[in-house]
Amino acid sequence: MLPEDTFTKTVKALTEEEEQKLEAQNSRLVPKFKAEQLEKDAQKHWDLFYKRNETRFFKDRRWTTREFEDLLSEPQGNQKNLFEIGCGVGNLIFPLIEENRNNYFYFVCDFSPRAVEFVKQNPLYSEDKVKAFQCDITTDRVFEEIPEQSLDIVTMIFVLSAIHPDKFQKVVDNLRRLLKPGGVVLFRDYGLYDMAQLRFKPGHKISENLYMRQDGTRSYYFTEEELADLFTRNGFEVKSNSYVHRRTLNVKEEIDVPRIFLQSKFVKS
Structure with a gap:
């Protein structure tokens, strides 16, 4: 069994059965x-998702401060600005607010x-601390709410996996415009050959590594190489970028499922 978190640069090696599953997906796009x-x-579709699930679907992401040390840094002097894209119902920011990071907006x-x-x-929502707004990050709408070169994190x-x-x-270009020099992007998303990708049946594949x-x-399911290339050719330096292998365990229901994510940190050059 894999440890709780195993980091690697290596793409998962597929079994013959898994290769057959991926090949079958191509039979009907x-x-x-x-x-x-x-x-x-x-x-x-996302609005209907939240209509059905309300605030019940996602658990609070208290693991983020363990995985991303930048979220633990206490700003000295001036207030720091953090921008969460794809905030959902607040499962990332409200745990941070509960930890009393008073110098963050x-x-x-x-x-x-x-x-x-x-x-x-x-x-926990207060406009003295949080500004929440609806936005399509693939457009320039975000600059109506946040000035360019004003963000630290x-x-x-x-999030990016849900975008075509x-x-x-365009998304990464917007991030570059929003961040101050030296600002960071903290990233986690689905990695290539994650269990969820292998489970798709024919009729769900849209294009290479993109599914409905x-x-x-x-x-969408990312490779380490393509993600690094996306950010480096748009003005970022790669500080870390690795596959994270985890297991979803539920002994009572006899569930033991391997998961593959991609976890990264990019710094604006």
Whole structure:
């Protein structure tokens, strides 16, 4: 069994059965017209996700301060600005606020207007501490809320995978414009050959490493090399970038599932 967290630069080696599963996915792809409709309806699908699940789906991400030391640093002097993209219902920022990091101001946005409303309804929400707004990070809308070169930290936790790969370039360019020189991006998302990718049946694959879930949301699975290339050619330096191997364990239900994520830290040059 793998330890709780195992970091590696190596892509997982597939078994013959897993290779067959991936090959079977190519037998029936998502039709082009449906893939285009998924892009048009992306916000609607995420809004419906939060309508169904409200604040119950995601657990608070208290692990982030363990994995990303930058979130533990206490600002000296001037206030630091942190921007969480894809805030959902606040599972990352509210645990940070509870730890009384009084010198941070939090900008948070989500594609779903409903998710943003859940954030604003949280008892810990205060406009003296947090500014929550709806935003499509693949557009220039974000600059209406946050000045350029004003951020110290940006977090992207399981966010970029929900965006079409054609728009990755625009997202990273926006991050570069928002961050101060030396500002950091803290990243975690799905890695290539994660269990969830291998489980997709024919009819769910849109394009290489991009899939459609049952609820109409999408998921992309990253390699370490392509993620590093995406950021370095857009003005960032790679500080760390590795696959994280974990297991989802539930002894009572006899669940033991391997997971693969990609965890990274990029610094604006």
